Amino acid sequence: MKAALVYKAGGPDVFVIEDRPIPKLKTGWSVIKVLGFGINHSEIFTRQGLSPSVTFPRILGIECVGEVVETQAPHLKPGQRIISIMGEMGRAFDGSYAEYTLLPDEQIYPVKTELPLEKLVALPETYYTAYGAFKNLQIKAGDTTLIRGAASGVGLAMLDLIKAQFPQNEVFGSSRHLEKRKTLQKCGYDGIILDKDNVLQTDLTFDKILELVGPSSIKDSFNHIKEKGVICSNGQLGGRWFLEDFDPIMDLKNNSYLTSFYSGNVSLKKLQEMLDYVAAFQVPVHVEKIFKLDEITEAHAYIESKESFGKIIVLT
Structure with missing residues (x-):
């Protein structure tokens, strides 16, 4: 698989695109094919070395929309569309800046939605x-x-x-x-x-x-x-x-x-409630720019620039 790694803290140019093995299934974790992810300011802080608990090398990314590939979890099955956010993803363990990722079962949420992929990823x-x-x-x-x-x-x-x-x-x-x-x-x-x-x-x-x-x-x-x-x-x-x-x-x-509100306060019920609200009130989900995984340096540079505006996503 293709993955974007950070080996040392720095600017947007520290990303290295590499070919790596697809993660192997292990107990309590599932293999997810990443379909896309948003870019967040907390990931910029981590890339800059401002997250004291994070060690490099690391694949960043605190969120993703994806599909289940392999799992042993009873609430999951291959092919399901899922959302995952937070839970030390991209910090204590490798995150979503890759074509596949290995995630703890408890933070994988199978959702029901008819939204198109780019809107769902946002x-x-x-x-x-x-x-x-x-x-x-x-x-x-x-x-x-x-x-x-x-x-x-x-x-x-x-x-x-x-x-x-x-x-x-x-x-x-x-x-x-x-x-x-x-x-x-x-x-x-x-x-x-x-x-x-x-x-x-x-x-x-x-x-x-x-x-x-x-x-x-x-x-x-x-x-x-x-x-x-x-x-x-x-x-x-x-x-x-x-x-x-x-x-x-x-x-x-x-x-x-x-x-306040902390996005780490997450559950399937709360995520589905948000999705249902978006559908019920026909919320216009705006995506400002879409990048590819191998354009991750350009994506980070844009979000840090004066021209930065709105939600930036990456589709893998």
Whole structure:
């Protein structure tokens, strides 16, 4: 099989495309043919050597859509279409940046869907994360929402999820690059706000805020939340992992609420619920760019560039 390996931390050019043996079946694990996967910012952090538990060489990739090839698991059978995400995939053991992968049975989820492959591949990590945040934010009709990190894959997924069920709800986005404003508004945003040095250049306030920039900007987000509003922090696009110098009494302003969602909180029931929501409300699943496995360097370079926009997938 073909696989993309990282032997040492570095930039997008550290990937090495190799021919390797297809993994062999072992007890408690199944062999999966990878049909495609999305590229995620956490994989960029790992490639850069910023995931302390990861050792190289490693095949990255924390998600995939695939088919069961070999298995001993009673809930699986060869030929089934499956989704797998998280569970130390691509970190403690080799992940999805390959034509085949060996995965623990407990994190292989056989799903029922009629979505075309490229749309299904765009869903697992990105739309699942957005859907979890959508539920924790308790989005309802009439809410005004800010998506902080508007051009990111999760940000655009959240926009799609909200507008599909609540087309009259106003959804604003923030961006560090206002040259993306027209493109973002074409995607459905009602307005784009400049995020300058992690400070929103507006006096607007919102019922709900999806905080994807993370610890580097979350305190400023509380300056823009309405009474009884909710902020969901589930991204770290700002490059900071932890929130320091945070006083809950003073910083949780306007009797507001702080929640989060972690895509590692996954089950077949929750994944299928997300897929059913996409089908029921005819959510438009946007795929910005599609790469091949041997173009993984170009894919990583793109997602790190100023031109990066939306969900990037690889079809094997």
